[in-house]
Structures are given as structure tokens and as C-alpha cells.
Amino acid sequence: MKGKIDIEKIENKLSKYKPSDIENYDKSSFTHYLHNHKNGVSKFYKKNAISYVKEELNKEYPTENITNKIAEEALQYLIIGLNTDIPFPAPKKPEFKFVDLFAGIGGFRLALQNLGGKCVFTSEWDKYSKQTYKANFGELPFGDITKPETKSYIPDNFDVLCAGFPCQAFSIAGRRGGFEDTRGTLFFDVAEIIKKKQPKAIFLENVKGLRNHDKGKTLSTILNVLREDLNYYVPEPKIINAKEFGVPQNRERIFIVGFRKDQGIDSFEYPESSNENVILEEVLEENEVSVKYYLSTKYLQTLREHRARHESKGNGFGYEIIPHEGTANAVVCGGMGRERNLVIDDRLSNFKPVTNITGEVNREGIRKMTPREWARLQGFPDDFKIVVSDAQAYKQFGNSVAVPAIQATALKIIEKIKYNA
Numbered sequence: 001m002k003g004k005i006d007i008e009k010i011e012n013k014l015s016k017y018k019p020s021d022i023e024n025y026d027k028s029s030f031t032h033y034l035h036n037h038k039n040g041v042s043k044f045y046k047k048n049a050i051s052y053v054k055e056e057l058n059k060e061y062p063t064e065n066i067t068n069k070i071a072e073e074a075l076q077y078l079i080i081g082l083n084t085d086i087p088f089p090a091p092k093k094p095e096f097k098f099v100d101l102f103a104g105i106g107g108f109r110l111a112l113q114n115l116g117g118k119c120v121f122t123s124e125w126d127k128y129s130k131q132t133y134k135a136n137f138g139e140l141p142f143g144d145i146t147k148p149e150t151k152s153y154i155p156d157n158f159d160v161l162c163a164g165f166p167c168q169a170f171s172i173a174g175r176r177g178g179f180e181d182t183r184g185t186l187f188f189d190v191a192e193i194i195k196k197k198q199p200k201a202i203f204l205e206n207v208k209g210l211r212n213h214d215k216g217k218t219l220s221t222i223l224n225v226l227r228e229d230l231n232y233y234v235p236e237p238k239i240i241n242a243k244e245f246g247v248p249q250n251r252e253r254i255f256i257v258g259f260r261k262d263q264g265i266d267s268f269e270y271p272e273s274s275n276e277n278v279i280l281e282e283v284l285e286e287n288e289v290s291v292k293y294y295l296s297t298k299y300l301q302t303l304r305e306h307r308a309r310h311e312s313k314g315n316g317f318g319y320e321i322i323p324h325e326g327t328a329n330a331v332v333c334g335g336m337g338r339e340r341n342l343v344i345d346d347r348l349s350n351f352k353p354v355t356n357i358t359g360e361v362n363r364e365g366i367r368k369m370t371p372r373e374w375a376r377l378q379g380f381p382d383d384f385k386i387v388v389s390d391a392q393a394y395k396q397f398g399n400s401v402a403v404p405a406i407q408a409t410a411l412k413i414i415e416k417i418k419y420n421a
């Protein structure tokens with residue numbers, strides 16, 4: 001039978017990913033297995049990985065008797081021929097292990113891999129974010145982290161837990177919110193995983209608004225749970241601006257870090273600004289930008305009218321043209337915010353007015369930033385693959401983290417746990 005299996009064909013088939021709403025634990029396990037075969041983590045994924053290969057072999061060779069043994073052998077062949085042609089493979093000699101929860105497109109992963117970390121588990125439920133993640137890191141994230149089955153795939157003994165979880169209010173019964181008050185929220189799931197797996201360090205990220213969310217109760221409950229119920233040393237959270245770390249984007253996010261108490265860590269310094277003065281110009285496309293990004297004259301007129309109407313009421317609704325030598329506002333996903341935040345004026349560069357067939361000007365030179373420019377604003381390198389539609393790409397980069405700010409903070413965390421190890 002072995003001779004009959006065309007491993008290349010199988011490999012080609014298995015490496016494909018079609019966005020789907022259906023969770024496939026076996027397929028996620030399979031990709032996690034392949035990328036963890038050199039460390040002790042692979043045993044967590046082996047059973048499901050074999051089951052996945054077996055199922056696929058059965059589909060391809062329906063008349064053959066595919067046993068577990070054959071599937072396991074095929075799996076070993078697949079490891080040998082593992083397609084390492086992904087832009088961001090794990091470091092060759094990893095120095096620590098981490099998990100990437102609410103992974104999005106892997107902003108945390110990129111930063112922690114750059115510091116020598118090996119990601120051993122990923123969860124993200126959005127099918128298009130999974131597609132981007134798979135194209136860049138080779139692994140297909142597991143899905144809904146609130147499901148016990150998803151959590152059952154998280155291996156033991158990793159060092160750092162990363163999570164940029166969505167912010168939700170808790171309904172607190174007592175004076176100070178505790179673990180049980182957070183039940184039913186995504187923070188509860190994060191806390192439950194920390195409690196069970198006891199990582200050395202945790203790194204949580206959220207919108208700046210978390211600080212004042214529900215009159216400050218949400219943040220104080222989070223800190224209370226981490227400090228009192230989970231017994232972690234958690235210094236005061238800090239609001240960090242991406243623009244302090246070498247990208248021209250004014251993006252403030254709250255960072256919460258923590259250390260398991262038995263390590264004796266009782267101080268932590270967040271990173272200092274890198275003091276690089278980067279301007280928008282440095283992230284703009286070098287080549288001519290497709291005309292589709294330029295706003296039509298008609299649309300621009302509508303925006304201008306909106307602004308004229310609404311700014312007079314003082315709510316600033318409208319759009320803002322960001323100068324090339326300036327700093328962009330935070331990239332955010334969806335709606336009018338997108339245009340308002342990130343419209344730039346190319347009239348002074350090499351833009352030639354675009355006309356329609358009757359010769360009227362219909363594009364003046366004011367355009368949206370491209371997905372690649374958004375990627376750069378978030379500190380993603382140019383070899384980061386964008387494999388989804390523009391609409392999805394804006395959403396994904398808008399949801400993501402500014403990698404350099406995450407990396408600078410993660411470095412401080414790693415230095416602490418290494419120093420104290």
C-alpha cells in the first residue's frame with residue numbers, strides 16, 4: 001500500500017485551506033503536529049493528526065484499507081517533506097514556549113517568534129484570519145476558545161500566555177469582582193486557562209478604553225482576579241502608544257503583564273520609547289497605487305459636505321487627510337472610520353489626475369491607504385502575506401496589534417523570566 005500513496009499529492013491536498021465556518025480539530029491538530037514535531041508538544045496533537053491523515057487517505061484511496069499504521073507512516077513522510085516555504089517559520093532553536101489566544105493574524109506570534117519563542121497553541125475563530133495565519137505561519141488555529149474541547153488541546157508547560165481578548169463588562173455582585181463574577185465573558189476563559197496551565201508569564205492587550213470601561217470596574221476586576229484569585233504578580237497596567245516604537249501610527253493600547261508568584265519577580269519596567277521618529281511617508285507604497293484606492297471626486301464631495309455639516313456641530317464627523325510627514329491615527333476596522341482615519345493626499349507626489357471617458361476629472365489624488373500600508377503601520381514586515389480580500393485585510397490589520405510595541409514589551413517579560421529562571 002505504501003508504494004501506492006502519492007505523498008506529494010497528499011501533501012498538496014493537506015496544505016490547502018478553504019475558509020470554512022466548520023471547526024476541524026483534526027486539521028488544526030495536524031498542522032500543530034507538523035510544526036511541533038521537534039519538541040515534546042507534538043504528542044498532544046498526534047492522535048488527531050493521524051486521524052486527519054487517515055480520513056484524507058481514505059478519501060483519496062477509497063478502495064484501500066487505510067490502517068492507523070499506514071496513516072502514521074504517511075504522517076512521518078509528511079514531516080520529512082514539510083513545506084517550510086512559509087514566511088515566518090518558528091525559530092530553529094527556540095528559547096521559550098508561548099500560546100497565542102485570540103490570535104487574529106498573529107501579531108503577538110510575530111513579535112514573540114522574533115524573540116526566540118515557539119508557539120505551541122493558537123486559537124482564532126474567524127475563518128479569514130485563520131487563512132492569513134495559515135499562509136504566514138503554516139498552522140491552522142483552533143477555533144472557539146470558550147469551548148472545552150478547544151481548551152483540551154492546549155498543551156502543558158508553556159512559558160508565556162498571550163491574549164488580546166475583546167473587552168466585556170462583568171456583572172459584579174460583591175464589592176470587588178472575583179473569578180466567578182467574570183463567568184460568561186472571554187476574560188473568564190483566559191483566567192481559566194491561566195489557572196489550569198500556570199504559565200510563568202502572561203501578556204494581555206486591550207483597547208485603551210478598558211481603563212475606564214464600566215467606571216473602571218472591568219479593569220479592577222481583571223486585576224483582582226489575576227492578583228488575588230490566580231496569585232500572579234501584576235504591576236500597574238500601562239497605556240502604550242505604537243508611535244513610540246517606530247511606526248507612524250498613533251495607537252494607544254493598554255498592556256497588562258503578570259508573573260507567576262513562585263518566580264520571585266516583584267518589579268517590572270515597561271519599555272522606554274525607541275525614540276525613532278518615523279513619518280507616514282516611510283510606510284507609503286513605493287510603486288504606483290491602483291486607481292481603485294483613489295476616492296472619486298463625487299465621493300470626496302460627499303465627505304466634504306458631511307464634514308462641513310457635522311464639524312459645525314463639533315463632533316468631528318467626516319474625514320481627515322493625513323499629511324505625508326505626519327502620523328496616522330489608529331487603524332480601525334469598518335465603516336466610515338476607515339476613510340476618516342486614513343486618507344492621504346497624493347496630489348503633491350507623482351499622481352496624475354484620472355479622468356473618465358468624457359474627459360472629466362473623476363479622481364483627484366486623494367486616496368485611502370492600501371492594506372500593505374496598514375500592515376506597515378502595524379509593523380508587519382513586507383514578506384507578511386496578504387491572501388484575503390481588501391475588506392478582510394483592513395479588518396484584520398485594524399484588529400491586530402502594533403508588532404514593535406508588543407515585541408519591546410515582550411522582550412522585557414522574557415528578560416525577567418529568563419533572569420529569574
Ligand SMILES: C[S@@+](CC[C@H](N)C(=O)[O-])C[C@H]1O[C@@H](n2cnc3c(N)ncnc32)[C@H](O)[C@@H]1O
Pocket residue numbers: 102103104105106107108123124125126129143144145146164165166186396399400401
Ligand atoms: C482584538 S483581536 C486580536 C488580534 C490579534 N492580537 C492580532 O495580532 O491580530 C481579537 C480576536 O479574537 C477573536 N475571537 C473573538 N472571540 C473568540 C473566540 N470565542 N474564540 C476564538 N477567537 C475569538 C476575533 O475573531 C479577533 O480576531
